[in-house]
Amino acid sequence: MRKAIGLATATTLASIFAFSAFAQDKVVNVYNWSDYIDDSILEDFTKETGIKVVYDVFDSNEILETKLLAGGTGYDVVVPTGAFLARQIQAGVFQKLDKAKLPNISNMWDVVATQTAKYDPDNAYSVNYMWGTTGIGYNVKKIQDVLGIDKIDSWKIVFDPESMKKLNECGVYMLDAPQEIIPTALAFLGLNPDSRDPAEITKAEELLLAIRPYVRKFHSSEYINALANGDICLAVGWSGDVFQARDRAAEADQGVEIAYVIPSEGAEMWFDQLAIPADAKHVDEAHAFINYIMKPEVAAKASNYVFYANGNKASQALLDKEVLDDPAIYPDEATMAKLFITLPYDPKTQRLITRSWTKIVSGQ
Amino acid sequence: MAETTLATTPSASQEAVPQQGTWLAALTGRLVIIIPYAWLLILFLVPFLIVFKISLSQTAIAMPPYSPTFDLAGGISGLWESFREFSFDNYLWLTEDPLYFNAYVSSVVIAAISTFFALLIGFPIAYGMARAPATVRPLLLMLVILPFWTSFLIRVYAWIGILKPEGLLNQFLIWTGLIDQPLIILNTHSAIFIGIVYSYLPFMVLPLYSALEKMDYSLIEAAQDLGCPPISAFWKITFPLAMPGIVAGCLLVFIPATGEFVIPDLLGGSQTLMIGKTLWNEFFSNRDWPVSSAVAVILLLMLVVPMMFFQQAQAKAQEQGR
Numbered sequence: 001m002r003k004a005i006g007l008a009t010a011t012t013l014a015s016i017f018a019f020s021a022f023a024q025d026k027v028v029n030v031y032n033w034s035d036y037i038d039d040s041i042l043e044d045f046t047k048e049t050g051i052k053v054v055y056d057v058f059d060s061n062e063i064l065e066t067k068l069l070a071g072g073t074g075y076d077v078v079v080p081t082g083a084f085l086a087r088q089i090q091a092g093v094f095q096k097l098d099k100a101k102l103p104n105i106s107n108m109w110d111v112v113a114t115q116t117a118k119y120d121p122d123n124a125y126s127v128n129y130m131w132g133t134t135g136i137g138y139n140v141k142k143i144q145d146v147l148g149i150d151k152i153d154s155w156k157i158v159f160d161p162e163s164m165k166k167l168n169e170c171g172v173y174m175l176d177a178p179q180e181i182i183p184t185a186l187a188f189l190g191l192n193p194d195s196r197d198p199a200e201i202t203k204a205e206e207l208l209l210a211i212r213p214y215v216r217k218f219h220s221s222e223y224i225n226a227l228a229n230g231d232i233c234l235a236v237g238w239s240g241d242v243f244q245a246r247d248r249a250a251e252a253d254q255g256v257e258i259a260y261v262i263p264s265e266g267a268e269m270w271f272d273q274l275a276i277p278a279d280a281k282h283v284d285e286a287h288a289f290i291n292y293i294m295k296p297e298v299a300a301k302a303s304n305y306v307f308y309a310n311g312n313k314a315s316q317a318l319l320d321k322e323v324l325d326d327p328a329i330y331p332d333e334a335t336m337a338k339l340f341i342t343l344p345y346d347p348k349t350q351r352l353i354t355r356s357w358t359k360i361v362s363g364q
Numbered sequence: 365m366a367e368t369t370l371a372t373t374p375s376a377s378q379e380a381v382p383q384q385g386t387w388l389a390a391l392t393g394r395l396v397i398i399i400p401y402a403w404l405l406i407l408f409l410v411p412f413l414i415v416f417k418i419s420l421s422q423t424a425i426a427m428p429p430y431s432p433t434f435d436l437a438g439g440i441s442g443l444w445e446s447f448r449e450f451s452f453d454n455y456l457w458l459t460e461d462p463l464y465f466n467a468y469v470s471s472v473v474i475a476a477i478s479t480f481f482a483l484l485i486g487f488p489i490a491y492g493m494a495r496a497p498a499t500v501r502p503l504l505l506m507l508v509i510l511p512f513w514t515s516f517l518i519r520v521y522a523w524i525g526i527l528k529p530e531g532l533l534n535q536f537l538i539w540t541g542l543i544d545q546p547l548i549i550l551n552t553h554s555a556i557f558i559g560i561v562y563s564y565l566p567f568m569v570l571p572l573y574s575a576l577e578k579m580d581y582s583l584i585e586a587a588q589d590l591g592c593p594p595i596s597a598f599w600k601i602t603f604p605l606a607m608p609g610i611v612a613g614c615l616l617v618f619i620p621a622t623g624e625f626v627i628p629d630l631l632g633g634s635q636t637l638m639i640g641k642t643l644w645n646e647f648f649s650n651r652d653w654p655v656s657s658a659v660a661v662i663l664l665l666m667l668v669v670p671m672m673f674f675q676q677a678q679a680k681a682q683e684q685g686r
Contacts, residue, residue, distance in 0.1 A: 066647065071428065091426050217633060347650075362637045
């Protein structure tokens with residue numbers, strides 16, 4: 001939304017480029033998350049296939065979904081997250097992938113594919129690009145000063161008003177994403193994270209209301225900078241974003257050290273999926289692009305750049321050690337077993353969740 | 365249509381009027397009126413009707429995410445069927461949850477306070493500009509408009525850098541020794557007021573300036589000659605004469621500030637409830653285009669209806685004055 005204005009201009013520019021690209025007919029219009037690819041991958045793709053990539057970015061699933069539902073986006077490849085994808089498939093937004101045009105699909109990782117099939121049965125409409133978790137990012141030194149502990153390993157730090165009261169002065173941010181935070185609160189309470197029971201959702205709401213006074217801001221992207229600059233000491237956020245903050249802090253060399261943890265109670269797991277809109281104009285090129293991304297060396301290059309795990313088994317041999325061996329990126333089996341996913345809410349539950357969230361963030 | 369009128373109007377007024385006299389002049393006059401009306405029709409009334417239509421439908425998991433949608437394939441009877449599915453349920457829904465009412469009220473309050481401060485700051489600026497030597501005025505005017513050359517979004521972002529706890533303002537205040545703990549301004553209501561007043565100040569200053577510039581300052585001299593103290597001269601002469609500028613400036617600030625979304629999102633905290641954010645939630649988080657359209661329609665009515673009454677009252681007052 002905030003970036004929507006900037007994005008709107010970017011989109012206008014992109015569509016102008018798209019127009020001029022019509023002349024050379026071989027083009028693919030890709031709409032992906034911001035900061036989510038190594039640019040050289042796009043250049044290499046054009047070199048290898050002769051297909052020009054018109055690349056455009058968004059920063060929230062809601063923006064992507066609204067565009068897709070309005071139709072006529074002009075995009076050939078988009079990257080929604082699992083629960084959003086599932087609903088969009090239902091609305092008829094996507095076309096089925098032609099697996100014959102995707103020989104590299106054999107490189108994919110069955111562990112991830114079983115999970116994504118819960119959103120997209122048989123993985124008929126999508127393949128995985130990246131996946132990650134929603135956990136805790138924190139400033140190691142500040143947490144030591146305030147709480148006197150070396151590392152965080154439990155959601156208790158976030159959901160216990162006592163510790164939050166202490167963290168209040170150094171600053172806590174939380175994702176402004178009810179479909180991430182409410183399931184996490186449910187998991188902490190030992191309830192089903194994917195619950196649709198209003199009574200259980202109310203329990204999660206109460207838990208969050210108790211810590212609400214100590215959360216400085218609910219926002220889904222500002223915490224990257226805030227963590228990196230040392231403005232805050234803790235953020236509930238997406239794994240890759242926290243790693244970005246960690247790298248920025250390391251580059252700035254101001255003594256800020258950032259760490260990410262998947263707490264022992266488990267965390268939500270999410271999947272960003274490559275899919276082709278039903279009204280895409282360059283279907284063959286879109287398949288070529290997706291097939292290219294599934295090459296082991298390309299998937300490895302992408303993960304090495306963004307610090308997210310990918311759904312490509314064959315790429316693992318080519319990953320940097322610091323990526324593959326980081327349990328926060330590629331969790332070990334015990335942690336994997338504790339990760340959970342949530343399926344899309346029906347409209348009634350969605351309204352309940354949004355209403356509950358408004359009450360939590362605004363006190364209304 | 366608007367384009368053709370645009371193209372013909374200048375040539376008609378330049379060439380035809382002197383030769384053919386009143387008949388063509390009348391036609392040109394009418395064309396000139398048509399342009400703004402066509403503008404309003406195409407860019408205001410038609411979009412409004414589309415939004416109003418969506419507000420009467422129901423959500424659906426489809427593209428677009430509501431039903432019914434007009435399908436000409438069904439013929440007249442199909443259209444009639446669609447019409448019968450329309451309902452005002454979404455408007456009823458808005459009355460059931462106090463959230464919407466509170467959001468409207470809090471938006472209006474925030475906009476009103478910001479407008480007041482913009483007037484308080486804008487008036488001296490405009491007055492100073494209007495009383496400045498005529499040679500300096502274009503430069504001053506330029507300075508007021510200059511911020512528009514930078515993107516609005518970037519300027520609001522810049523305020524984050526100024527207001528944050530480790531920001532420029534706090535560093536400066538700590539350096540001067542006025543405070544020893546940083547002030548928490550960012551993510552509070554104060555930051556929203558600062559953002560709105562800063563962003564919309566030119567819209568306040570420009571109409572005020574144009575009203576004050578036209579003022580005859582010998583009136584004030586006359587008042588002073590007759591022994592009127594400066595303060596009451598201000599309230600008796602300057603203020604009433606600047607009234608059209610004040611009204612225009614206040615409306616130009618108040619109306620966009622009520623629906624403001626970017627400034628509260630970036631500078632405000634999560635606890636700020638504004639109708640722009642509520643509308644965003646309905647549209648993006650709930651995917652409920654019909655309810656968000658209903659919110660938008662009510663917001664528009666809330667802003668337009670009082671303004672119409674105000675204008676009518678003003679027109680009446682003017683007639684009585686004559």
